[in-house]
Amino acid sequence: MKSICKRLFLVTLMTIGAIAFSFSTMAGGHLKGELEIFSWWAGDEGPALEALIDLYKKQHPGVKVINATVTGGSGINAKAVLKTRMLGGNPPDSFQVHAGQELIGTWVKAKRMEDLTPIFKEMGWMNKFPKDLINLIGTDEGIWSVPVNIHRSNVMWYVPANLKKWGVKAPKSWADFLSIAPKLKAKGVTPLALATNWTANHLWESVALGVLGPDKYDKLWTGELSFASSDAQKVWEMFGKILMHTNTDASSLSWQQATDMVVNGQAAFNIMGDWAAGYMSTTLKLKPGKDFGWAASPDTGGVFMFLADSFGLPKGVTNRDNAIAWLKVLGSREGGDAFNPLKGSISSRLDSDLGKYNAYLQSAAADFGKNRIVGSLAHGVTANEGFMNDFATVMGMFLKSRNAKQGSMAAQAIAIQNGIATK
Amino acid sequence: MGFKRDQLIAVLMLLPSILLIALFVYGFIGNTVYVSMTDWGKDAALALDPVKNFVGLKNYADLFTGFLDGRFRQDLVNAVFYSFFLVAGSLAFGLFLAVLLDRNPKGERFFQTVFLYPLSLSFIVSGTIWRWLLAPDGGLNVLPVFIGLPKLEFQWLSSLETTLTFNWQYLPRLLVIMISLVVLVISLFILGKGSRKTGAGVGILGFLLLAIGIFGKDLLPTILFMEEIHGLNMATIGIIIAAVWQYSGYTMALFLAGLRGIPRDLVKAARLDGASEWQYYRRIAIPMLKPITLSAVIILSHISLKIFDLIFAMTGPDNVEAGHPSLLMYLTTFRANQFAKGASIAVVLFILAAIFIVPYIVSSYQGRKAAEL
Known part of the structure; x- marks a missing residue:
């Protein structure tokens, strides 16, 4: 009886699946023309994008996909090209953008994006993505992009065997870190590896989250907590203390070189987003969990600071239907699971097939499901592009002056200038 | 009748290029100046019809005296040092190489190519190579190790040290002192020419300015409410070396052509009169290179x-220590979406370039006129 039930159930499932499949092919079959996708995913990330495009082509064989990439780390060049194209009235059908304020502050405020809420409702995505995430990629007026992947920013990396050799443990708090740092230094080891200036911004956000806690951290970005407040000043003080235990040649190094320092045993820890896991497991062929270990950055256990790449739909594009079909592929379970294992990130959906991911990504996905989620500053979630640009300048000044008061005052001034805080 | 038709044809032939230049060069310069006097860059800077209010010279005032634009001021100081060292370094090295090659050594052609090649x-490309060469733990710093010396510890591009510092607050006083020194030099020059009265007058003016600059602490305004130290950042030195490396071959080619252009009989006459090598170069060859030096200075x-790409390749966008206004303009405009401020930086750069170019154009125009007469 039981087995018949099971079989019946399976058969129904399969028929539903088959019908759904034929439906989707029928629906997609009539799409024709072109689709231009604009991104900065060349190089290491190219194959992941190709996997998505292949999936799209399978569903919509009639569409010719134009893959327009402009290289350059975190899209510095691509964004400039995109701006000239948008200003010139020649938007690509869909473009890559960091989810959150980087999109909202620049393009949504300029009224150049279409609201994607209807697509989210039609596809039933409203409860497929975490609620915190949908809040962060939307405003009161709508939802503005489809997130393709999730990276975690607040991760501390280390080599377990080395820590054992040096007789230290991964610190749970910054106070712990400061107490073990002299011990490491005495052994000729750099306590914390740091790289070029944007990684200082990256470290700062993890320190800020640790010092302030998620509630106050969120309030920084709504303007409820002033950057000049004594709380925020404590972030800069702690940040300055941590910088004392970093390598002096930081600004000459790429983030990969900072990771290398940890892998080679020159440094004990490194705080970097989880693309570092991709670098270590894919490029350096290290085994996650065995050859390298990780923990939430100090004082941020139970909080997941995320950043996401996403695609939006500009107004007035030539191939709107094709672009919408593209967004539907991106938000689908298959789309997420085709792209992310290759990219080294987790799917933004709550129902992804974890079997396809490696040990690190599985643990990240587990945290993503149950942790408090906050947005990253250095990667465009919490603040608009104006603030991010000015913050890089403030950081440059601080790296030289190490003056916490000046740092927090300047941060407040740029927050006012960029409309995040009001006096 | 024929004359008129000739004129008409000339006008018609010139018209397209005049129109195109008027629109695409001067029209856009004008537009940039206009944008720099607006506040374009608030909330929805990239809207189809962005809000632009006229704010006059506010952006410029912010750049030079605003709390948040210290980066621009450091970049401007950097730009002065970049320009000075690039020009001086390339001229010195170029002249040195040209004199060496002028003496017809073996393999002259080969070396000529070698020196010119970086250009x-x-x-x-050269920025990327130099970035690797100047990495703190590789390249130049480990060279001494091969001959048994300790490794160099200079941090090159990531150095945070500064020398020749001054306080930006007192910029007006510094400018007055600099002007007074120029005036004093001019007065000496006039005195040397024999007109004592005007010379003395100009001299007194110079001393007066100098006194105001040095003692007039309260007479001249401080332009910033807080102390702000700028100077020669050591991080720029690596970039200067790379730029000089790349351009000294070019000045070498210019100087070599100049040296080869000196009439042979002049050279022979000098030799017959018993001039030593040193005397020949010091008294005859180098003075004759003056026009070439002038155009080399203008070009360099x-x-x-336009050193933007070298800095971008060597340090990336946010190495504030080694920045340049052109880099800041790009970031302000295309990363921060502050189009008005970006435009005002562009205008400052434009004026700087004009300071170099306009005297050259004027002098060459006068030269041509004189030649026609």
Whole structure:
């Protein structure tokens, strides 16, 4: 009886699946023309994008996909090209953008994006993505992009065997870190590896989250907590203390070189987003969990600071239907699971097939499901592009002056200038 | 009748290029100046019809005296040092190489190519190479190890040290002192020419300015409410070395052509009169290179304002220590979406370039006129 039930159930499932499949092919079959996708995913990330495009082509064989990439780390060049194209009235059908304020502050405020809420409702995505995430990629007026992947920013990396050799443990708090740092230094080891200036911004956000806690951290970005407040000043003080235990040649190094320092045993820890896991497991062929270990950055256990790449739909594009079909592929379970294992990130959906991911990504996905989620500053979630640009300048000044008061005052001034805080 | 038709044809032939230049060069310069006097860059800077309010010279005032624009001021100071060292370094090395090659050593052709070759590389390529050469734990710093010396510890591009510092608050006083020194030099020059009265007058003016600059602490305004120290950042030195490396071959070629252009009989006459090598170069060859030096200075100084790609390749966008206004303009405009402020930086750069170029154009125009007469 039981087995018949099971079989019946399976058969129904399969028929539903088959019908759904034929439906989707029928629906997609009539799409024709072109689709231009604009991104900065060349190089290491190219194959992941190709996997998505292949999936799209399978569903919509009639569409010719134009893959327009402009290289350059975190899209510095691509964004400039995109701006000239948008200003010139020649938007690509869909473009890559960091989810959150980087999109909202620049393009949504300029009224150049279409609201994607209807697509989210039609596809039933409203409860497929975490609620915190949908809040962060939307405003009161709508939802503005489809997130393709999730990276975690607040991760501390280390080599377990080395820590054992040096007789230290991964610190749970910054106070712990400061107490073990002299011990490491005495052994000729750099306590914390740091790289070029944007990684200082990256470290700062993890320190800020640790010092302030998620509630106050969120309030920084709504303007409820002033950057000049004594709380925020404590972030800069702690940040300055941590910088004392970093390598002096930081600004000459790429983030990969900072990771290398940890892998080679020159440094004990490194705080970097989880693309570092991709670098270590894919490029350096290290085994996650065995050859390298990780923990939430100090004082941020139970909080997941995320950043996401996403695609939006500009107004007035030539191939709107094709672009919408593209967004539907991106938000689908298959789309997420085709792209992310290759990219080294987790799917933004709550129902992804974890079997396809490696040990690190599985643990990240587990945290993503149950942790408090906050947005990253250095990667465009919490603040608009104006603030991010000015913050890089403030950081440059601080790296030289190490003056916490000046740092927090300047941060407040740029927050006012960029409309995040009001006096 | 024929004359008129000739004129008409001339006008018609010139018209397209005049129109195109008027629109695409001067029209856009004008538009940039206009944008720099607006506040374009608030909330929805990239809207189809962005809000632009006229704010006059506010952006410029912010750049030079605003709390948040310290980066621009450091970049401007950097730009002065970049220009000075690029021009001086390339001229010195170029002249040195040209004199060496002028003496017809063996393999002269080969060395000529070798020295000129860096010029054919783009700044991006040479910048990337130099970035590796100047890495703190590789390249130049480990060279001494091969001959048994300790490794160099200089941090090159990531150095945070500064020398020759001054306080930006007192910029007006510094400018007055600099002007007074120029005036004093001019007065000496006039005195040397024999007109004592005007010379003395100009001299007194110079001393007066100097006194105001040094003692007039309260007479001249401080332009910033807080102390702000700028100076020669050591991080720029690596970039200067790379730029000089790339351009000294070019000045070498210019100087070598100049040296080869000196009439042979002049050389022979000098030899017959018993001039030593040193005397020949010091008294005859180098003075004759003056016009070439002038055009080399003009060309190099405006190249030094276009050093953007070299810096971008060597340090990336946010190495504030080694920045340049052109880099800041790009970031302000295309990363921060502050179009008005970006435009005002562009205008400052434009004026800087004009300071170099306009005297050259005027002098060459006068030269041509004189030649026609």
